[in-house]
Amino acid sequence: MKQLLLAACVLAGAFALESRAAPLDDVMNTDRAFAAAALRDGTRAAFLAYAAPDATMFRDGVGPIKGHAAIGASFRESGGAVLRWEPEGGEVAASGDLSYTWGYFNWATTDGKKGTGNYVSIWRKINGQWKWIVDLGVDAPPKPN
Numbered sequence: 001m002k003q004l005l006l007a008a009c010v011l012a013g014a015f016a017l018e019s020r021a022a023p024l025d026d027v028m029n030t031d032r033a034f035a036a037a038a039l040r041d042g043t044r045a046a047f048l049a050y051a052a053p054d055a056t057m058f059r060d061g062v063g064p065i066k067g068h069a070a071i072g073a074s075f076r077e078s079g080g081a082v083l084r085w086e087p088e089g090g091e092v093a094a095s096g097d098l099s100y101t102w103g104y105f106n107w108a109t110t111d112g113k114k115g116t117g118n119y120v121s122i123w124r125k126i127n128g129q130w131k132w133i134v135d136l137g138v139d140a141p142p143k144p145n
Helices: 002-041 043-050 067-074
Strands: 051-059 062-066 082-092 098-108 114-126 129-139
Touching (some): 002 043, 002 082, 002 114, 043 067, 043 129, 051 067
Parallel strands (some): 051 129
Antiparallel strands (some): 082 098, 114 129
16 A cells, blocks of 8 residues: 555656646747747847737846837847857746746857857746746856856
8 A cells, every 4th residue: 555655646746747847848948949030030030029018128238128119129230140049947937827047148240259148038928828028138158068
């Protein structure tokens, strides 16, 4: 009987971990798709496509940038700059409708300028889709090997 009870507890724990992993996988995949869209469609277009209507963005040297219109206007012509990022981790709230992801980013221009940093994005599930509601990127050393 103890073995049966132990097996039931182990299975219940495995299902609980699986149910928590699935939402995190979902938001991590959304962040990866966001990064792929930035490479494919351009950074401005991707940031707008994945932003909630009330999103707020923070960048070095700039105060909070709130809402689609202000976020769109904050992007200058890229001058050939390419922004790349990859989520490293995150967490989903027990409610299943709020999450964050974090990772490293790098950018480079066609004239040789480069930069690296870290980011955190806070996500909210809206009509079944993850949309970022807060995005913060800061200059920092590159990802360690």
